[in-house]
Amino acid sequence: MVRTRIAPSPTGFAHIGTIYQVLFDYAYAKKNKGAFILRLEDTDRARFVEGAEEVVYDALDWFGLTEDESPRKPGKFGPYRQSERLELYKKYAQELVTKGHAYYCICTKERLDEVRTRQQKEGTPPKYDKHCLTIQEEVKEAVSKGASHVIRLNVPSGQDIVCHDEIRGDIVFSSDILDDQVLMKSDGFPTYHLAVVVDDHLMKISHVVRGEEWIPSMPKHVLLYQFFGWEIPHFYHTALLRNPDKSKLAKRHGHTSVSWYKEQGFLPEAILNFLAHMGWSHPEEKEVFSLDEFISVLELRDMRAAGPIFDLAKLEWMNGEYIRLMSAELLADKLFDFYEGKYKRDFISKTIPLIQQRIKTLKEYDDYCSTLAEPPVGNLDLSSSFSLVSGATIEALSSLENWKADEIGATMQAVAEKAGVKNSDYFMDMRKAILGKKITPPLNESLELIGQPGTVSRLKNSEETTQ
RNA sequence: GGUCCCAUCGUCUAGUGGCCUAGGACACCGGGCUUUCAUCCCGGCAACACGGGUUCGACUCCCGUUGGGAUCACCA
Numbered sequence A: 001m002v003r004t005r006i007a008p009s010p011t012g013f014a015h016i017g018t019i020y021q022v023l024f025d026y027a028y029a030k031k032n033k034g035a036f037i038l039r040l041e042d043t044d045r046a047r048f049v050e051g052a053e054e055v056v057y058d059a060l061d062w063f064g065l066t067e068d069e070s071p072r073k074p075g076k077f078g079p080y081r082q083s084e085r086l087e088l089y090k091k092y093a094q095e096l097v098t099k100g101h102a103y104y105c106i107c108t109k110e111r112l113d114e115v116r117t118r119q120q121k122e123g124t125p126p127k128y129d130k131h132c133l134t135i136q137e138e139v140k141e142a143v144s145k146g147a148s149h150v151i152r153l154n155v156p157s158g159q160d161i162v163c164h165d166e167i168r169g170d171i172v173f174s175s176d177i178l179d180d181q182v183l184m185k186s187d188g189f190p191t192y193h194l195a196v197v198v199d200d201h202l203m204k205i206s207h208v209v210r211g212e213e214w215i216p217s218m219p220k221h222v223l224l225y226q227f228f229g230w231e232i233p234h235f236y237h238t239a240l241l242r243n244p245d246k247s248k249l250a251k252r253h254g255h256t257s258v259s260w261y262k263e264q265g266f267l268p269e270a271i272l273n274f275l276a277h278m279g280w281s282h283p284e285e286k287e288v289f290s291l292d293e294f295i296s297v298l299e300l301r302d303m304r305a306a307g308p309i310f311d312l313a314k315l316e317w318m319n320g321e322y323i324r325l326m327s328a329e330l331l332a333d334k335l336f337d338f339y340e341g342k343y344k345r346d347f348i349s350k351t352i353p354l355i356q357q358r359i360k361t362l363k364e365y366d367d368y369c370s371t372l373a374e375p376p377v378g379n380l381d382l383s384s385s386f387s388l389v390s391g392a393t394i395e396a397l398s399s400l401e402n403w404k405a406d407e408i409g410a411t412m413q414a415v416a417e418k419a420g421v422k423n424s425d426y427f428m429d430m431r432k433a434i435l436g437k438k439i440t441p442p443l444n445e446s447l448e449l450i451g452q453p454g455t456v457s458r459l460k461n462s463e464e465t466t467q
Numbered sequence B: 001g002g003u004c005c006c007a008u009c010g011u012c013u014a015g016u017g018g019c020c021u022a023g024g025a026c027a028c029c030g031g032g033c034u035u036u037c038a039u040c041c042c043g044g045c046a047a048c049a050c051g052g053g054u055u056c057g058a059c060u061c062c063c064g065u066u067g068g069g070a071u072c073a074c075c076a
Helices: A016-031 A052-063 A086-099 A109-122 A136-144 A192-202 A212-228 A258-263 A268-276 A291-297 A312-325 A328-338 A345-355 A364-373 A386-398 A405-419 A423-435 A443-450 A452-466
Strands: A003-006 A035-038 A102-105 A150-153 A160-165 A169-174 A182-184 A207-211 A234-238
Touching: A003 A016, A003 A207, A016 A035, A016 A052, A016 A207, A016 A234, A016 A258, A016 A268, A016 A291, A052 A258, A052 A268, A086 A102, A086 A150, A086 A182, A086 A192, A086 A212, A102 A136, A150 A212, A160 A212, A160 A234, A169 A212, A182 A192, A192 A212, A207 A212, A212 A234, A268 A291, A268 A312, A328 A345, A345 A364, A345 A443, A364 A443, A386 A405, A386 A423, A386 A452, A405 A423, A405 A443, A423 A443, A423 A452, A443 A452
Parallel strands: A003 A035, A207 A234
Antiparallel strands: A102 A150, A150 A182, A160 A169
16 A cells, blocks of 8 residues: 655645645555545644644645645544644653663753864764763653653664665665754654654555655664664655755745745646656656646656756746646636636636737736726827827727627728838737737737727827827 | 765756667747737757776766765754
């Protein structure tokens, strides 16, 4: 049984990099008829944020990557919030202490800082000096009397720890560089390292897909698995998404928030398709493919280890592809929802044929259609020849009987010809006079949509403002 | 700095020793279509970081150099 998981800490922020992990977790689980689990790593009370869980759920739902088990969808392996599993961690930490693989520590922050600065001066790796281990009986007595304490991992010296990554192969670490990591904090909460190992084991996680920033702490996890005598899941450390300057995709450089992509009018399907190209490629080198197809051809071990740069230009292209491939009906629905009532559903439907080949994001709809819905305001930047043809155009259009795009076009063309004005100049002026922009949807169809009275009144207004 | 990871066009990538004069996509630059902008079609520019090996033969294997990245908390 394949069971994958995503284990975000609820910070009130949905990171696009998390979705990247989820995509592979979800797809691999589905491919193997397994389960995709969402576990909340809320062990850091200092970072608790109200409503943060919903942010995670909303993001998963928006992308259609809904989990099989989670706090909101309890399965057999709950609870799915680490804060509700405290007794479990305590029990397993005790087990390690009993076996001698962990020990109590009552060192103060001051002493820890002192040790660290001394090591920095000496140029030795900064790690705990096992002071409390040497006086463990004393420490235990203090703990039993209620002294504030943590539990540390007792890292053996002189051992090679082999960490197997399915993408890179074996990575060997010397245990001598490892710190006696805190397992249980003084507030009774576990640290990530203990919790992740205990939970992945108890929740029967078979494949772990996580970012490569976790590689340095993997030996600690392997050590824990060995101490507990548990089977180690398959690890896939994926390359980190990068900013154009190659640094880890982070808030201060690039756009990391799912909400940003949503606001920019990107479609979840397009984002997923784009993300699927990061570190992985379709076996037939296809560019555009559905989530279902991705699921059927995905092979996790084909992932590349090099860190890809997140290229917005390609995402935009991909998004445009999805918009063009979409049914008119669906696109209209998406636009209507995106603009939350700013545009009438009926108006949007009528504009679809005019803009579907033009917009790359839902947000660009505004650029084309805002002045189609409402007359433009401000400087129209018309050429001097406009005044020569405006009167005749108004007259011709006012008397047009069949207000259809091709008729409108023919009528205007006749005016231009009669006045001896170049088509391109004439129509550009009309475009600017009626729609207020140089870049617009096709003019004739736009005018049909605006209607005869609307068009004529817009022309009259433009005529006045230019005089 | 220590440890670890990584290295093909500007970007995403194909390539698992001969099929490579290195393929595709985005971007970019031309051209066609066209009353704007797009779509669409045609064409172009552009890469195996460097140095040693191994081999009859290296983009592909090994070592080193350089470069980039990650990580070194009672955060995850």
